[in-house]
Amino acid sequence: MKKTKILWIVAIIAIVVLIGLLVYGYVRKLTEEVKNPVVTMEVADYGTVKIELYPDVAPNTVKHFVSKVQEGYYDGLTFHRTIPEFMIQGGDKEGTGKGQTDYCIPGEFIANGFKGNKLKHERGVISMARTSYSYDSASTQFFIMTENTSSLDGHYAAFGKVIEGMDVVDKIANTEVVYRSSDLGANEKAPTNEDGSIIDSDRPVNPPVITKMTVETYGVDYSGYETVEPLDYVS
Numbered sequence: 155m156k157k158t159k160i161l162w163i164v165a166i167i168a169i170v171v172l173i174g175l176l177v178y179g180y181v182r183k184l185t186e187e188v189k190n191p192v193v194t195m196e197v198a199d200y201g202t203v204k205i206e207l208y209p210d211v212a213p214n215t216v217k218h219f220v221s222k223v224q225e226g227y228y229d230g231l232t233f234h235r236t237i238p239e240f241m242i243q244g245g246d247k248e249g250t251g252k253g254q255t256d257y258c259i260p261g262e263f264i265a266n267g268f269k270g271n272k273l274k275h276e277r278g279v280i281s282m283a284r285t286s287y288s289y290d291s292a293s294t295q296f297f298i299m300t301e302n303t304s305s306l307d308g309h310y311a312a313f314g315k316v317i318e319g320m321d322v323v324d325k326i327a328n329t330e331v332v333y334r335s336s337d338l339g340a341n342e343k344a345p346t347n348e349d350g351s352i353i354d355s356d357r358p359v360n361p362p363v364i365t366k367m368t369v370e371t372y373g374v375d376y377s378g379y380e381t382v383e384p385l386d387y388v389s
C-alpha cells in the first residue's frame with residue numbers, strides 16, 4: 155500500500171513537471187521575439203548594404219522580395235536611376251527601368267486601400283517602384299531613399315529600411331550620370347540614343363552592379379506571395 159502511494163506521488167509529480175514544461179514552452183514561443191528578415195546586398199566597387207524588412211508593415215511585398223532574393227533574381231542587375239538627395243532605383247532585368255514581368259503584386263499602401271502600411275519614406279527606407287497609371291503595377295524594381303520625401307508616403311509600398319551601409323547608398327546616389335534634366339539650359343536638348351530616342355535623365359554612365367543579394371530569414375518561411383495580372387494600359 156505504501157509502495158503504491160509513493161508511485162502515485164511520483165506519477166503526479168511527473169505529470170506536474172510535464173505540464174510545467176509544456177506551458178513554459180508555449181509561453182516562451184508566444185513571447186519570443188521573431189526577428190525580421192535582413193537582406194545583404196553587395197554592390198561592386200561600392201560596398202555592402204544591409205536592409206531590414208518589415209513583414210508586419212507590408213507582408214505580401216516582403217514575401218515577394220524575399221522570394222526573388224532567394225531565387226538569385228537580383229544578382230547581376232544594376233541601379234539604373236540615381237538621384238542625390240532623393241533616391242536610387244534598381245532591380246530592372248533590362249537595366250533601363252522599362253523592363254516588364256508577366257505579373258505584378260498588389261500595392262500595399264494607403265492610397266490603394268491598404269491601411270496597415272504607415273511607414274514613411276524617410277532616409278534609408280526601401281520601397282517598391284511602380285507605374286503612374288496603376289497602383290497594382292509593382293514587380294521587381296525597388297528604390298532606396300537618400301532623403302525624407304513625404305510626398306511618396308501612402309502612395310508607394312515602403313517595406314523596410316537600411317540598417318548598415320547608408321554611406322554606400324550615398325555613393326551610389328552620387329555616381330556620375332549621363333545628364334540631369336535640371337542641368338539643361340533653356341535651349342539645350344536632352345541627349346539621344348543612336349536610334350534618336352531620348353536618353354532618360356539620371357541614368358548612370360557606369361550603372362552600379364548588384365553582384366550578390368542574400369537574405370537571412372531566421373527560419374521563417376516567406377513563400378507564397380500574391381500576384382495580380384499586369385494592367386493592359388495600351389487598351
